[in-house]
Amino acid sequence: MTQITTVLTEAIAGQKPGTSGLRKKTPVFMGRHYLENFVQSIFDVVGAAGKTFVLGGDGRYFNDRAAQVILRMAAANGAARVIVGQEAILSTPAASHLIRLNKTDGGIIMSASHNPGGPNEDFGVKFNMPNGGPAPEGVTEAMYRRTTEITDYKVLEAQDVDLGRIGRHQLGAMVVDVVDPVADYAALMESLFDFPAIRAMFAGGFRMRMDSMCAVTGPYAVEILENRLGAPKGTCVNATPLPDFGGMHPDPNPTWAKALMDEMFGPDAPDFGAASDGDGDRNMVVGRGIYVSPSDSLAVLAANAQLAPGYKAGLKGVARSMPTSAAVDRVAEALGIASFETPTGWKFFGNLLDAGRATICGEESFGTGSDHVREKDGLWAILLWLNILAVRRQSVAEILREHWAKYGRNYYSRHDFEAIETAKADAMMAALRGALAGLPGQQIEGMTVSTADDFAYTDPVDGSVSRQQGVRVLFQDGSRIVYRLSGTGTEGATLRVYLERYAAGPDGLDLDAQAALAPVIRAAHRIADIATHTGRSAPDVVT
Numbered sequence: 001m002t003q004i005t006t007v008l009t010e011a012i013a014g015q016k017p018g019t020s021g022l023r024k025k026t027p028v029f030m031g032r033h034y035l036e037n038f039v040q041s042i043f044d045v046v047g048a049a050g051k052t053f054v055l056g057g058d059g060r061y062f063n064d065r066a067a068q069v070i071l072r073m074a075a076a077n078g079a080a081r082v083i084v085g086q087e088a089i090l091s092t093p094a095a096s097h098l099i100r101l102n103k104t105d106g107g108i109i110m111s112a113s114h115n116p117g118g119p120n121e122d123f124g125v126k127f128n129m130p131n132g133g134p135a136p137e138g139v140t141e142a143m144y145r146r147t148t149e150i151t152d153y154k155v156l157e158a159q160d161v162d163l164g165r166i167g168r169h170q171l172g173a174m175v176v177d178v179v180d181p182v183a184d185y186a187a188l189m190e191s192l193f194d195f196p197a198i199r200a201m202f203a204g205g206f207r208m209r210m211d212s213m214c215a216v217t218g219p220y221a222v223e224i225l226e227n228r229l230g231a232p233k234g235t236c237v238n239a240t241p242l243p244d245f246g247g248m249h250p251d252p253n254p255t256w257a258k259a260l261m262d263e264m265f266g267p268d269a270p271d272f273g274a275a276s277d278g279d280g281d282r283n284m285v286v287g288r289g290i291y292v293s294p295s296d297s298l299a300v301l302a303a304n305a306q307l308a309p310g311y312k313a314g315l316k317g318v319a320r321s322m323p324t325s326a327a328v329d330r331v332a333e334a335l336g337i338a339s340f341e342t343p344t345g346w347k348f349f350g351n352l353l354d355a356g357r358a359t360i361c362g363e364e365s366f367g368t369g370s371d372h373v374r375e376k377d378g379l380w381a382i383l384l385w386l387n388i389l390a391v392r393r394q395s396v397a398e399i400l401r402e403h404w405a406k407y408g409r410n411y412y413s414r415h416d417f418e419a420i421e422t423a424k425a426d427a428m429m430a431a432l433r434g435a436l437a438g439l440p441g442q443q444i445e446g447m448t449v450s451t452a453d454d455f456a457y458t459d460p461v462d463g464s465v466s467r468q469q470g471v472r473v474l475f476q477d478g479s480r481i482v483y484r485l486s487g488t489g490t491e492g493a494t495l496r497v498y499l500e501r502y503a504a505g506p507d508g509l510d511l512d513a514q515a516a517l518a519p520v521i522r523a524a525h526r527i528a529d530i531a532t533h534t535g536r537s538a539p540d541v542v543t
């Protein structure tokens, strides 16, 4: 029986997408009508009749059930076809690629990215546009408005689709194509990078550790690194996606990927280490005994991208989010290409990529990517590093040191203060904003403030303006502090303090980042009076 039912519902408060889709605690998402209201609001805004969508997620708890609901609702709303990853699995970049490859009308990705998963952890849903990128604010706002006025949703009464079987299925009048989640993505990677060179490097004894953190990139990493590139079996660890990520916090940073860090700084460290997040769009790379900050990674990738076949023609431009260090700007200057500074959130790169004004983009939040898809892409970044290592035949440490010697070093770190009471965090930011006008000219920790503002961005392509994107305090010596509240959490507030200091070299390029940043860190605490407002004097996470 396949009958379309219209279910009466009521608006549910708080279905407002954040930095990257709607993210809530899993029990909230599993609550009565919660998922259905949001999905109907998506279809009401983008229209489903006759359309083709991609569907997949990072495999976290509720991923499989939510996929069946979304499929039945797509069918009831008149969609013609949905392309689904087997078992409803797709990494975020692979979903973006499938949307583009199949010229679909967009896609729904089930993920809460790097947030923990499980019955009491996080779940999320987001819509990506036909270009493969996250819906822009105008669209997510319209979806949110729709959630506030929704009165019913449509669902098809039908059996579950067997998402384990690759091939074509029928759901009412809608076609469901279940596809291998890895194949098309792996082919794309093979088209961009010098696989023979990387294969030769592995054959020559190069050792790598890839930590997928029990999240979605496991099958992608095994297929690409071990099967296609010949990395020894066991190179990929935590490579089976689990609904609760094995209890891990699948966020690839030095705090949460501690096992990888310990190995890379240990006595038997391999040549190269990498990790990726819940949905596969973030990455962390580590050399033997040396951590690569995401901002430096972006700069090195931009400077060396031409070594990879997919980027041989050079870069059209580069873009970074405002809190990301200016290291990549120096590379752009040397290459004579444009560099753009956008607000936090991958969606802000979309227009630049679509318009052909930027080729490589990156963020301090462990995201790097290019115009090959419209999401950041963890494995892409890891493969570009491998390509560079294979061609330059140097260690990560040597590449970084040469980079700093040439461009100078932007010492950089982010300090996170997690689970602060929202009211207190808001009060701190309000006080900081109120104090901005009085800051220029002040001497703090031996540095003089040159300017202080709240970052606003005018999109150079469509002219849209985004305000209040983070408070910046810039010093005359080039140091910088940025304060922002996280837009991806599901409970309380996380204060992020981004710290940067430039060293031109040739001396002072090899310091410990925290030591080099010490005066900037002290200034950051003084200017915002973090301890008084939040009761915290030390960060929970340091990247």
Ligand code: G6P
Pocket (backbone or CB within 6 Å): 019, 020, 113, 321, 344, 345, 346, 347, 363, 365, 367, 485, 486, 487, 488, 489, 496
């Ligand atoms: C997601 C987005 C990124 C963004 C990050 C910021 O991962 O995809 O583009 O940089 O969130 O997170 P935050 O918690 O700092 O708002």
Ligand code: ZN
Pocket (backbone or CB within 6 Å): 092, 112, 113, 114, 277, 278, 279, 280, 281, 282
């Ligand atoms: Zn992610």
